[in-house]
C-alpha cells in the first residue's frame with residue numbers, strides 16, 4: 001500500500017468584532033487550523049490535522065514532507081516521527097515541523113485503522129475503559145460582556161458533569177469566577193481552572209492557594225510554558241495538581257516536564273505534539289512516572305477525534321486500579337463550527353459520558369462539502 005495523494009486544507013471560522021472569546025491574555029476572533037487529506041492506491045482516505053495556521057502548515061508539509069509522504073506506506077508511520085528529528089536536521093524539534101508531522105501521523109493511523117477495520121485506540125494497545133468523561137471548556141473571557149454565570153449554566157444544562165474555566169486576571173476576580181462556577185456546577189463536579197500562563201510564580205501561588213478550598217481538579221498553565229523554574233516553584237508552594245502541555249511538542253519537552261516532576265498532568269495536543277506516535281511515547285513516559293495524561297483539545301472535529309482515540313488508549317499507572325480517575329476529554333464550548341459541522345456524525349458529550357467510538361480509524365466520517373465552507377484559501 002502507498003500514499004498517492006496529499007492535500008493540505010487550511011480552514012478558519014471567524015467571529016464578528018465584539019464577539020471575541022479568550023483568556024486572561026486577551027481575545028481571539030478566529031478558530032483556524034489545517035486539515036490534511038491523504039489517499040492511498042487502495043482508495044482509502046485518511047484525515048489528519050496540524051494545529052497551526054494554514055499558510056505555515058501548508059508550506060512546511062509541502063516543502064519538507066510532500067515528496068517523502070507520497071509513495072510512503074502508511075504502515076511505516078512511526079519512522080516518520082523518528083525521522084523528523086534527523087531530517088530536516090536541526091529543525092525537527094521546531095513547533096511547525098511537529099505540527100506537520102502530527103497531521104501526517106494522524107492521517108496515516110486513520111488509514112491503518114480503516115485498512116484493518118479497527119479503531120485507532122485498539123491499535124495503540126486498546127483500553128480498559130468503555131467510556132470517557134467529557135468536560136466543558138467554558139467561562140471564557142468575552143468581549144461582549146456576557147455574565148460569567150450564563151456559560152457555566154449552559155454547560156450544566158447541556159449535561160456536562162465537569163468543566164474548566166478561564167481565570168488569571170487577578171486574585172479577587174479569580175476567586176469570584178471559581179466561586180460562581182462551583183456554586184452552579186455543584187459539589188460533585190470536577191472543576192478545573194486555566195490561567196494560560198498569565199502569571200508570575202508568586203501571583204499564581206496567591207491565586208491557587210486562595211481557590212484551593214473550592215476543590216480544584218487541576219490548575220492549567222499557571223505560569224508560561226517556558227518558565228520551568230516557575231513550575232518547580234509552584235509544585236513546592238501549592239496543593240492543587242498542576243497541568244501543562246498544550247504549548248509543548250515532541251517527546252523531549254514532555255520528558256523534561258515528567259522527569260523533573262514539574263507537573264502532575266501532561267496535556268499533549270494530538271495535532272501539535274507529533275501525532276499518535278509521539279503522544280504514545282509521551283504517555284508511556286508519563287504513566288511510568290505516575291504522571292496523569294489528559295489531552296488538550298482546541299481543534300477541529302478531526303483533532304478532537306484523534307484525541308478521543310488517544311485518550312481511550314492511555315492506561316492508568318499500574319498500581320492505581322482501585323482508585324480510578326476519569327479519563328477526561330475536553331469539549332471547547334466557544335462558537336466553533338469546525339468542531340462539529342465537518343463531521344457527518346458529530347460527537348455527543350451531552351449525558352456526562354462519551355462512549356469510545358468503535359468505527360475504524362479515527363471513528364469519524366468527514367463531510368468534505370462542509371469543509372469547503374470554511375476553506376481559508378478560497
Ligand SMILES: [Mg+2]
Nearest residue numbers: 194220221246
Ligand atoms: Mg489551556
